[in-house]
């Protein structure tokens with residue numbers, strides 16, 4: 085059986101690195117893995133997503149609407165935006181964090197309220213304060229790896245050796261911080 | 273060893289393993305990373321060319337001289353390179369030659385959707401279509417063998433999902449290939465009419481041989497599930513079809529798609545009650561099968577445009593609709609692409625915008641295409657790379673025929689687009705005595721596609737330093753009398769220069785010169801030219817700010833409006849001190865915050 089995990093966020097939040105670490109762990113666990121990203125313009129601050137599919141033999145590298153088993157959202161509005169990709173009985177893990185868009189920043193429209201409630205009313209939702217916890221750890225950037233901790237905790241993926249994949253993927257001097265973030269994520 | 277690679281990385285690896293000596297490209301999504309990755313192999317000479325025609329021509333030269341050579345480009349790039357392609361298809365190769373065409377069903381980041389499989393048929397050259405990264409790598413190696421065996425350039429057609437999705441690839445060693453001897457061969461390489469007429473027959477003979485070969489090629493194979501229904505499919509659509517239809521049908525998976533394997537298709541169609549042809553974009557395989565007299569189902573149920581992702585196939589074949597969770601539109605707002613904080617295009621378009629009623633803006637393709645949106649509204653049309661100056665000239669000619677229309681044409685393009693094909697267009701305006709205002713937004717890099725070096729950036733693809741192409745000197749050498757080079761972050765200078773150009777009754781060139789905030793490599797002299805580049809920040813004095821929001825007309829994402837206080841502030845994490853908002857503020861409420869550190 086092929087399973088599908090979609091990661092969404094805003095450019096600069098580290099979705100690509102998180103997807104890389106997760107893919108590495110899945111490969112090491114013996115799965116066939118395919119992953120897909122759409123590279124658009126290189127502008128910063130836009131919506132970004134990575135799609136991972138794994139199983140015995142994977143065909144399509146993309147996730148269809150309504151077919152993701154897990155949606156990991158690094159930002160609230162991005163969770164809502166990608167919700168139609170999640171299966172009705174899928175799992176949503178969302179970082180309780182807002183990033184303004186250009187149009188909310190300049191005061192044209194407000195950042196929408198009540199997203200968490202809306203998400204919870206529709207689907208099995210786990211809300212984690214990964215951005216706050218990452219800042220508490222001393223580096224806002226490790227939020228992405230913390231979200232992987234939340235993933236293995238909430239889903240049946242604890243057999244994955246994410247720590248080994250952090251060593252394989254992350255720059256030397258950030259390895260121990262990312263491992264801490266991963267452990268913290270498991271507790272959230 | 274196995275590795276998870278994108279299709280583009282796999283193509284690069286294939287080039288390495290195939291013993292390729294030379295590769296050239298002009299960037300373009302989704303093909304860009306092919307050459308970027310080839311550039312990481314020191315054994316291969318990898319170059320950026322100023323455009324796709326030049327890229328393919330250098331590859332042709334490398335092949336004739338005996339090397340194995342590869343050119344890569346996005347689908348519309350092949351239009352630019354079509355001229356040399358069609359004649360090289362006549363002469364054939366010496367060292368193997370491969371052309372990679374990366375198509376964009378669904379137009380994720382392109383101006384059109386064209387199915388370049390038609391080019392293989394049109395130019396009468398063999399074509400391969402991979403559906404995974406492993407196949408992408410293997411097919412590059414196969415393409416070089418085919419190229420040398422059948423004496424022809426070979427095209428590999430990729431699509432966005434093949435280029436940018438990752439799957440497992442096993443890696444092998446590089447094959448040692450020594451460049452072949454080159455000996456002058458007038459009857460092969462000099463395509464004058466007398467020889468062209470002979471080569472024309474050679475092409476047809478080659479095609480006949482290839483038609484026999486494709487039937488036996490193991491790149492075309494069937495997957496037998498002992499079903500009455502069958503699917504003929506190529507490229508990524510194969511993966512999508514297997515996902516959607518699983519083992520409920522048989523498959524004929526085509527990897528060698530020009531020429532198409534007639535006998536294989538005949539046999540497959542005859543042994544199935546119903547055959548679907550699943551292919552993205554044009555009915556390329558479908559028309560072939562129908563010509564053979566087979567009743568197949570194709571574009572009558574599958575869309576002619578966009579990607580044939582599994583959901584699309586399910587809907588078409590099984591009439592299956594998946595219910596999804598609904599997105600609450602009230603809970604999301606867009607994240608529109610904007611000029612980055614510090615983007616040097618901002619100041620210029622801010623000032624040009626004030627002349628909106630007096631001008632028509634001929635646009636072009638690059639980051640500055642974003643000026644089409646709010647708050648700039650600064651583009652009347654966009655056609656293809658290099659077209660701003662020439663479409664502008666044509667439009668000025670007609671506008672001038674109308675007694676009641678005195679609008680001036682302002683043509684805008686970037687440095688990479690200028691080097692690509694803009695120079696030709698500008699020369700045309702000089703030659704024909706046009707009077708357009710021609711802008712070169714010189715941010716010293718090819719920005720839109722991810723900061724690739726170009727003839728004006730000072731660096732080559734593999735990192736060595738290069739001569740900096742002098743745009744101002746080029747314009748003067750073309751014979752343009754009125755050329756000014758300005759700093760786009762100095763709004764007074766921008767305004768004065770636009771006024772100067774509007775008052776002239778002759779053509780002019782304005783070069784706005786300041787680096788892209790994301791440019792990666794600088795030379796020492798750049799730091800002298802661009803004083804204090806990105807070293808400062810701007811801030812809003814809260815007491816002075818009236819909350820008038822005039823600064824927002826700059827369209828800068830670093831500007832934050834605090835609704836409660838009714839005042840602006842500047843985001844310290846993104847501001848790089850370009851000072852555009854500082855100059856716009858009518859109350860002098862924005863000031864330099866000193867050094868960024």
Ligand SMILES: Cc1ncc(C[n+]2csc(CCOP(=O)(O)OP(=O)(O)O)c2C)c(N)n1
Nearest residue numbers: 300637638639640686687688689718719720
């Ligand atoms: C024939 C063709 N080749 C490549 C592309 C892809 N492409 C779009 S914009 C662009 C680069 C534009 O660079 P530049 O003109 O310097 O403007 P910037 O983005 O830096 O502002 C490229 C390569 C294309 N659209 N058409």
